[in-house]
Amino acid sequence: MKDMNKSRVILLVIVFIMLFSGITYRIADIQLFSSEDFGKEKVNLLKESVIQRTDRMVVSDGRGIFIDKDGQLIGKSIVNDVVLFPFLEKQDLPEQITDMFSISEDKWETFQEHGEPVYLSSLIDEEIDQKTTLSISGLQVPGFIPIEREKKESKSSLQHLIGITRESDGNNQEETALSGLEKAFDPFLSENKERAIQYHVDALGNPLMGLNVRYHGNEDGFYPLKLQTTIDKKVQNLAEDAASDHGLSQGGIVVIDVKTREVAAMISKPEINQEDPYYNDSIKNQNLIAHFPGSIFKLVTAAAVLERAPSLTRQEFDCSKNLYNDGPSERDLGVLNFNESFSQSCNLTFAMIAEQLLSKNPSILEQYAEKLGLVGPVGWKGRVFQYDDFRQFPEEESGTVWGNNEDKSVSKAIAQTAIGQKEVKITPLAVANMMATIANNGIKREVRAVSHILYQNGTSMYSFEEQNLGGQKIKPETALQLRSLLADVVENGTGSQLGGLNVAGKSGTAETGRDGLVHHWFAGYFPADKPKYAMVVVNLDHSNPAPITFGIYKQIVKNIGQG
Numbered sequence: 001m002k003d004m005n006k007s008r009v010i011l012l013v014i015v016f017i018m019l020f021s022g023i024t025y026r027i028a029d030i031q032l033f034s035s036e037d038f039g040k041e042k043v044n045l046l047k048e049s050v051i052q053r054t055d056r057m058v059v060s061d062g063r064g065i066f067i068d069k070d071g072q073l074i075g076k077s078i079v080n081d082v083v084l085f086p087f088l089e090k091q092d093l094p095e096q097i098t099d100m101f102s103i104s105e106d107k108w109e110t111f112q113e114h115g116e117p118v119y120l121s122s123l124i125d126e127e128i129d130q131k132t133t134l135s136i137s138g139l140q141v142p143g144f145i146p147i148e149r150e151k152k153e154s155k156s157s158l159q160h161l162i163g164i165t166r167e168s169d170g171n172n173q174e175e176t177a178l179s180g181l182e183k184a185f186d187p188f189l190s191e192n193k194e195r196a197i198q199y200h201v202d203a204l205g206n207p208l209m210g211l212n213v214r215y216h217g218n219e220d221g222f223y224p225l226k227l228q229t230t231i232d233k234k235v236q237n238l239a240e241d242a243a244s245d246h247g248l249s250q251g252g253i254v255v256i257d258v259k260t261r262e263v264a265a266m267i268s269k270p271e272i273n274q275e276d277p278y279y280n281d282s283i284k285n286q287n288l289i290a291h292f293p294g295s296i297f298k299l300v301t302a303a304a305v306l307e308r309a310p311s312l313t314r315q316e317f318d319c320s321k322n323l324y325n326d327g328p329s330e331r332d333l334g335v336l337n338f339n340e341s342f343s344q345s346c347n348l349t350f351a352m353i354a355e356q357l358l359s360k361n362p363s364i365l366e367q368y369a370e371k372l373g374l375v376g377p378v379g380w381k382g383r384v385f386q387y388d389d390f391r392q393f394p395e396e397e398s399g400t401v402w403g404n405n406e407d408k409s410v411s412k413a414i415a416q417t418a419i420g421q422k423e424v425k426i427t428p429l430a431v432a433n434m435m436a437t438i439a440n441n442g443i444k445r446e447v448r449a450v451s452h453i454l455y456q457n458g459t460s461m462y463s464f465e466e467q468n469l470g471g472q473k474i475k476p477e478t479a480l481q482l483r484s485l486l487a488d489v490v491e492n493g494t495g496s497q498l499g500g501l502n503v504a505g506k507s508g509t510a511e512t513g514r515d516g517l518v519h520h521w522f523a524g525y526f527p528a529d530k531p532k533y534a535m536v537v538v539n540l541d542h543s544n545p546a547p548i549t550f551g552i553y554k555q556i557v558k559n560i561g562q563g
Helices: 002-033 045-052 095-098 105-114 120-124 130-139 180-184 233-245 293-308 310-314 339-342 347-360 364-371 406-407 413-418 428-438 477-492 549-562
Strands: 053-060 066-068 075-086 144-152 164-167 176-179 195-200 214-216 227-231 251-259 261-268 316-318 335-337 383-384 385-393 449-453 458-462 504-511 518-526 531-543
Touching: 075 130, 095 130, 105 120, 120 293, 130 144, 130 261, 164 293, 227 364, 233 251, 233 261, 233 549, 251 428, 251 549, 293 310, 293 347, 293 364, 293 383, 293 413, 293 477, 293 504, 310 339, 310 347, 316 347, 335 339, 339 347, 339 477, 347 364, 347 413, 383 518, 406 413, 428 518, 428 531, 477 504, 477 518, 504 549, 518 549
Parallel strands: 053 144, 066 227
Antiparallel strands: 053 195, 075 144, 164 176, 195 214, 227 449, 251 261, 251 531, 316 335, 383 385, 449 458, 504 518, 518 531
16 A cells, blocks of 8 residues: 555656656747747747837838929828827826827827827827927927828829829738829839837836837838929919819819920829729729810821821811711801811811721821820830839720721711711820820820939939830921911910910810710910920810810919919
């Protein structure tokens, strides 16, 4: 019996020693041997222990930023603010703080209960100026950290051009680019080297005040990158004011520099639905979508006849007849020559000329649409580092002239196509570029909205040089003749509402085939005698017979001239 008890004691001692050794080994394994790759999942225990004791307040998402041609921020601003940590107690605040700000009891209690840092500006419902942040910094109140932070603009007239982002699913706080330049340049913008205020807490979330609150993030002077756009904020603001003043609710405005083809301003309506960007296609930039152009397309027919059959321009046309020459026109214009037909936008003239042109060359209209840069995308494209086919406007649609080749032998289809109806669709961006091409002696160039990719310190990473648009082009003398026609439209024709402004251009009204809705256009350049800007204004899908395009165009031209 005694031997049995002795054996049990020995067994218990052995078990105890084994258990103790296992625990000791486990501790040693955790603390010494496997601290960076513990267990089957290879967990980094050192890293995880720091995470458990650290919290942070992101003050910059680290995504690249946009600046205008003069270096001013677009879509974001840098504002002064103060970060408050949740361990603060109101009664502990010095009188200087309580005298400086009025924070409601409800907001303070919500802040305390929420348990996360907040911006002071959200508690007092007003902006914090630099003088205030300097005062707080001088007081050195624990838990009050003055900072500079990025703030996204809640509403920007450039939202379609710049594009929008959304936070990705998961906990990585990365932004997903949905549209615009944000999406096109995403490989350069998504460095995701965020800047944050980092602070340490104990297991209960209380601050370890012995450890300093500090900034965490990349400060190497190179990232995040900056995209220098070609946007002229003055012109952009004038365009936005005009669109607002005249009630442009659906359509677009594009202003580009005639020589450089840089986008000075771009507006698309309606605004993006921030709750659901894809609802009713609000995320789409209307300036990159192909629409029915109406009489704007008569420039293509005019260029073709001027170069290929100038004898036809010496005919006269009964412009009291309708498009199909089988009944009266809505406008009794009488007998007009070619130049008068263009300025008064006589449909029959261009229907008759187009039919004669196509009888000799069935492809002539698409050839001249291409020569004027209306068919293919006109945005800047080329090799950028490892990207062989980089495009500044990847969402830009191509234009179309014919729906099918059979229409080229159908008189009514030819007539409709010659005046920009039937299957003809072109983008406002391409129309603006066509006007710049005509104003610049027929020189075709690609359109740019970004001129440089810059490092954070302002040095250049990449420059987008001017590039000619490929393909054939019209002759310089043809461009000069078209300029004369466009000037006469404003002086004596359908664009007379812009008379006296030194503008040349062409109006257009396109039927959409949808419940009587039409598109109204006016496209041209100014000053007419020494072109600086090409501009297009289009009002889409409306039933108002009185175009607002003229009023918008007039306001922008007058205000740019006075600037």
